[in-house]
Amino acid sequence: GAVVSQHPSWVICKSGTSVKIECRSLDFQATTMFWYRQFPKQSLMLMATSNEGSKATYEQGVEKDKFLINHASLTLSTLTVTSAHPEDSSFYICSATRRNNQPQHFGDGTRLSIL
Amino acid sequence: AQKVTQAQTEISVVEKEDVTLDCVYETRDTTYYLFWYKQPPSGELVFLIRRNSFDEQNEISGRYSWNFQKSTSSFNFTITASQVVDSAVYFCALSEAASGGSNYKLTFGKGTLLTVNP
Numbered sequence: 001g002a003v004v005s006q007h008p009s010w011v012i013c014k015s016g017t018s019v020k021i022e023c024r025s026l027d028f029q030a031t032t033m034f035w036y037r038q039f040p041k042q043s044l045m046l047m048a049t050s051n052e053g054s055k056a057t058y059e060q061g062v063e064k065d066k067f068l069i070n071h072a073s074l075t076l077s078t079l080t081v082t083s084a085h086p087e088d089s090s091f092y093i094c095s096a097t098r099r100n101n102q103p104q105h106f107g108d109g110t111r112l113s114i115l
Numbered sequence: 116a117q118k119v120t121q122a123q124t125e126i127s128v129v130e131k132e133d134v135t136l137d138c139v140y141e142t143r144d145t146t147y148y149l150f151w152y153k154q155p156p157s158g159e160l161v162f163l164i165r166r167n168s169f170d171e172q173n174e175i176s177g178r179y180s181w182n183f184q185k186s187t188s189s190f191n192f193t194i195t196a197s198q199v200v201d202s203a204v205y206f207c208a209l210s211e212a213a214s215g216g217s218n219y220k221l222t223f224g225k226g227t228l229l230t231v232n233p
Contacts (some may be wrong), residue, residue: 009220042204043223044160091158097219103150104221106160 003027004096006107014115015086021079021110023094029074030096033103035067038091050077084114117142121208121224128197129232136192136227137209144168147211149183149190150221155203166190197231204228 003026008058011019023033032051034051036044046070050056066088068080069112077096091111118141128134140149152164164174166183174181178195194201207224 043225044221046220046222049220093158093160095160095221103162103165105162106152108157108159111158 004094004105004107006034006037006094008110009074009108010039010111010112010113011050012115013084016083017114019081019084019112021081021092021094021112023077023079023107025075025096028096028098030077031074032097033071033077034081034095036076036093036095038093038109039065041093044055044093047079081112084112085112088112089114117147117209117222118197119207119213119222120225121205121207121227123227124225125230126227127230130199131196132199133193133195134229134231136205136207136229137193138224139191139212140188140207140209141153142188142209142211144211147209149194149221150208151181152192152206152208152223152228153203154206160206162199163192166185172191194229197229199231202229202231203224 005024007022034049035047035048038044046059047062048056048058050069050071052055052071052074058064071077089112091109093109095106097104120139122137147168149166153161153163164181171183180193182191204226206226208221210219211223
């Protein structure tokens with residue numbers, strides 16, 4: 001089945017640090033990747049939609065300059081949390097899909113803890 | 116706007132019991148997709164099923180079955196003879212074309228925490 005790899009799985013860092021999270025589709029070309037955020041015991045909230053070679057589309061209320069998304073190839077998208085603060089601590093999870101209306105396949109997520 | 120409601124926040128059952136997880140959705144689109152995902156304690160999301168809005172046939176996969184009823188906008192999920200390994204958070208999700216574009220965005224329900232006790 002489709003495999004999506006997300007790295008790192010766990011990050012603990014100091015406030016003010018920028019953190020980059022990678023999302024790779026291992027056995028298929030992902031035309032679209034999605035980034036979600038999940039607070040403890042809550043649902044997944046879509047942050048942005050990323051199409052290869054174009055700018056990401058951010059959901060309302062998500063700061064573009066805070067959460068930088070790059071989708072440079074059909075197998076890799078990155079999310080950079082710039083100047084992270086404790087309130088950015090969360091579980092970040094990406095998904096990838098081959099093309100529109102196909103099921104999204106999710107990475108294992110990244111637990112980000114900002115001290 | 117699309118919305119997914121999972122009214123059951125937590126369910127606790129004893130192993131071998133059957134359990135049904137409810138999902139009710141709202142959408143104005145005639146073409147949409149419904150999904151169920153499983154999120155075990157380790158955090159990853161596991162895809163279970165996708166159903167399109169034109170296919171109301173119920174589906175069975177091993178101990179899992181799904182009941183899609185457009186008349187009540189529901190897409191319920193039943194686990195038969197539950198096992199401890201079924202313990203997880205289960206999310207129902209709805210996907211429809213994003214306005215102005217062709218990306219299909221997922222809207223998740225709040226999830227149901229299922230605990231299966233031995």
